[in-house]
Amino acid sequence: MTNRLEVPDATWRRVSSQFIVAELITGLGFWLIVALATIVLHVIGFAWAWWVTALAVTIVLVEAIIIPRQVRSYGYQLRADDLLFRRGIMFLRVVAVPYGRMQLVDINRGPLSRALGLSELKFVTAAASTGVVIPGLNAPDAEQLRDHLVALAESRRAGL
Numbered sequence: 001m002t003n004r005l006e007v008p009d010a011t012w013r014r015v016s017s018q019f020i021v022a023e024l025i026t027g028l029g030f031w032l033i034v035a036l037a038t039i040v041l042h043v044i045g046f047a048w049a050w051w052v053t054a055l056a057v058t059i060v061l062v063e064a065i066i067i068p069r070q071v072r073s074y075g076y077q078l079r080a081d082d083l084l085f086r087r088g089i090m091f092l093r094v095v096a097v098p099y100g101r102m103q104l105v106d107i108n109r110g111p112l113s114r115a116l117g118l119s120e121l122k123f124v125t126a127a128a129s130t131g132v133v134i135p136g137l138n139a140p141d142a143e144q145l146r147d148h149l150v151a152l153a154e155s156r157r158a159g160l
Contacts, residue, residue, distance in 0.1 A: 012075035012086070018116045019136025020071045025112060027063050031056045076134055081156075083123070083149065085132045095132050100156030101125045105146045109139070121145060 035056040041049035070089055077084040082098045104124040113119060119142035121134045137145065 010077050010079070012077055015071065015074045015134065015136030016118055016138050016141075017071075018118055018138075019074075020068050022112050022116055022118060022136065023067045023071055024064065027067055028060050031060045031063070035060070071136065074134070074136065078148075083132070085134060097123050097125060097132055098156070099149065099152040101127075102149060102153040105149050105153070107142050107146055119143075123149070 035053050038049040038053040038056065042053065066089075073089050073092075074087045076086070079096075082096045084094065084096050086092065086094045102123050102125055104122075106122040106124070108120040108122060109118070117139050118135075119137050119139045121137055121142050123132045125131065
């Protein structure tokens with residue numbers, strides 16, 4: 001018996017390694033600020049602040065280990081009739097989005113993403129459960145993929 005999540009051996013395209021930097025900055029920034037604030041509280045005279053500092057530093061270390069692996073779990077495949085997207089370490093999610101069902105292909109770039117040359121590609125279909133976001137693509141790759149997917153979606157819808 002085969003696993004339903006198994007996909008035929010094909011090359012998974014991955015997101016940019018720069019996305020690890022973006023995730024580390026956004027994920028760890030808050031906890032580093034908490035750690036610094038609690039150190040200041042301890043200097044002022046709050047003895048309990050060291051426990052909060054230790055907790056914040058522990059969270060920073062755990063996230064610094066998990067985030068690179070999490071980013072490497074993102075991948076997508078362009079197949080004959082659909083785009084296949086996967087993500088997740090412990091809870092694997094694989095979504096197939098048929099080209100003919102794509103209604104919108106959108107590119108988003110926040111300030112940090114722009115600074116790192118990254119984009120986020122979002123596909124919207126009629127079904128809310130198949131909405132897919134591929135984060136961490138290089139900006140030129142995202143634009144090229146968007147144009148390719150729009151052309152495929154238009155040709156597939158024309159046959160309906």
